Amino acid sequence: MREVVIAAPGVRDLVGESPVWDPRSGSLYWVDIIGRVIRALDPATGVTRAFKTQDFPTAIGLCQTPGQAVVAFAAGVALVDLDTGAVTPFATLPGEPEGNRLNEGAVGPDGAFWVGTMQTNLNPDGSMRKMDRSSGAFYRVGPDRSVQRVTDPCFGITNTLAWDVARGRMYLGDTLAQSLFATDWPVNDAKPAPLRPHSAVTTDGYPDGSCIDEDGYLWNARYAGRCLLRIAPTGEVASRIAMPAENITACCFGGPDLSTLYVTTAANQLSEDMLSDPFQGALLAVEPGVRGPAPYLFGV
Numbered sequence: 001m002r003e004v005v006i007a008a009p010g011v012r013d014l015v016g017e018s019p020v021w022d023p024r025s026g027s028l029y030w031v032d033i034i035g036r037v038i039r040a041l042d043p044a045t046g047v048t049r050a051f052k053t054q055d056f057p058t059a060i061g062l063c064q065t066p067g068q069a070v071v072a073f074a075a076g077v078a079l080v081d082l083d084t085g086a087v088t089p090f091a092t093l094p095g096e097p098e099g100n101r102l103n104e105g106a107v108g109p110d111g112a113f114w115v116g117t118m119q120t121n122l123n124p125d126g127s128m129r130k131m132d133r134s135s136g137a138f139y140r141v142g143p144d145r146s147v148q149r150v151t152d153p154c155f156g157i158t159n160t161l162a163w164d165v166a167r168g169r170m171y172l173g174d175t176l177a178q179s180l181f182a183t184d185w186p187v188n189d190a191k192p193a194p195l196r197p198h199s200a201v202t203t204d205g206y207p208d209g210s211c212i213d214e215d216g217y218l219w220n221a222r223y224a225g226r227c228l229l230r231i232a233p234t235g236e237v238a239s240r241i242a243m244p245a246e247n248i249t250a251c252c253f254g255g256p257d258l259s260t261l262y263v264t265t266a267a268n269q270l271s272e273d274m275l276s277d278p279f280q281g282a283l284l285a286v287e288p289g290v291r292g293p294a295p296y297l298f299g300v
Contacts, residue, residue, distance in 0.1 A: 004244055004279075004286045007262060008041050008048050012281035014126070016264030017209065018059040018105065019283070020295050021254030024066055028254050029082070030264055030283065031057040031071070034126040038071065038080060041283065043255065051085030056122060059105025061113055063298045070113045070298040072105035074120065077113060077141050079300070091141050093117065095149070100135055104209065106161040108170070110186065111299035113141040116158025116172075128269065131156070131176075138172055140187070143299035152192045160210040162218055163296075167233060171198060171218055173207045180207055180220065180231070199235045209250025209264075213290045221248040221263065228263065230288075241286060244279040246270060253292025261288050 007028075014034035021028050028041045033056050040049040055073040060080075063070055069080045076092040093102070096117055104116040118136035123129045136155035140148045156176025163170050163185055170185040172195065181195040199218075201207070205225020210218050217238060218231040226246055230239040247266040254262050267281025274280055 002241055002286050002288065004241075004263075004284050006278060006282045007043065007285040008039075008283040009046075009278075011039065011048055011283060012267055012278075013037075013039075013264065013283070014268040014281065015249065015266040016281065016283060017250050019250055019252040019254070019262045019264050020060055020062055021252055021258070021262070022062055023258075023294055026256070028252075028262055028283075029060055029062070029069060030250075030262075031060050033058050034122065034268055036126075038069075038085070039283075040082065051080070053085075053087065056101070056126075058101070058103050059115065061105065061107035061298055062295055063300050064111075065300060068300070070107065070300070072102040072113075072115045074101040074122070076102070077105075077115065091145050091147055093139055093147055093149075097135050097153070103136065104158045104161055107296040107298045108140075108161070109163050109165050109296055111143060111297065113298050114161050115139050115141060116155065116161070117153075118155065118157050121157075134174075134176065136174075149191065150187055150193045151195065159208050160218075160220065162210045162212045164212055164216045164218075164233065167216055169233075171210060171212075173210065173220075175206045175208060175223065178202050178206055180210075180218070197235075199231050199237075201229065201237060204229060204240070205248075208248065211252045211261075211292060213253065213288075213292050215290060217290075219251050219261065219288075221250050223247050223249060223266070228261070241288065243284065244277075245282065245284065246274060246280060252295070258291045258294065259287060261286050261292075
């Protein structure tokens, strides 16, 4: 069994999400959606920083400009100064149904920020709100502020954005449908992008965020599943890493040689007994025995 450690002791996220490694600064960035916080960790020193935000930050990517991030907030996409926390609005998604919000997000190989939407499951105070429809879609937000919807608006909870460029694939997910999909990469101008079922694992909880490794295998975080699944390009589960937290939300490769998997978790809605466990809501780290690629950068 591989050892899983707490990478940022003393930090607990209500809904940790979207970890991304910056090799230029040797830092890891991630968000706590309900906590309205953007976080940073310097693993060499163990020092963490936190920027409070007014809106719910749902995903984060890195920009070509050092010290700048592109962030999906519930209401739109913004640029964030990672030294000061200053937020500059960048783009909104036209035509989204009332009551939808942004959710998943990642920078793609084309230098664009790809984001998914969903019917919001959050009240303004961060408490949970019941969902009754699948109205989410995936979008491409370009560095020129162009916005293109690339799927039908049929997703319950958009999750997973990962690219296997060597095989010409992009992976997308729907947590509520317990499904991961593949589509051709690069995505052409056709609407919607044709989706193919990739993996529909109905055990080990629900599919949340994912990342890709150097072999083109998809590492999928399993919400309410206490594990990470390594899924082969054929869609079969190749291996499983057990995790000491209940809700595993997302993962990315980081560290000096990109051999460490950093894993976010969520403490929201757990019982008081479960919250006595420091692994719940913690940022975790594990050495999976394989490396990942460097992150793509948003073209600004």
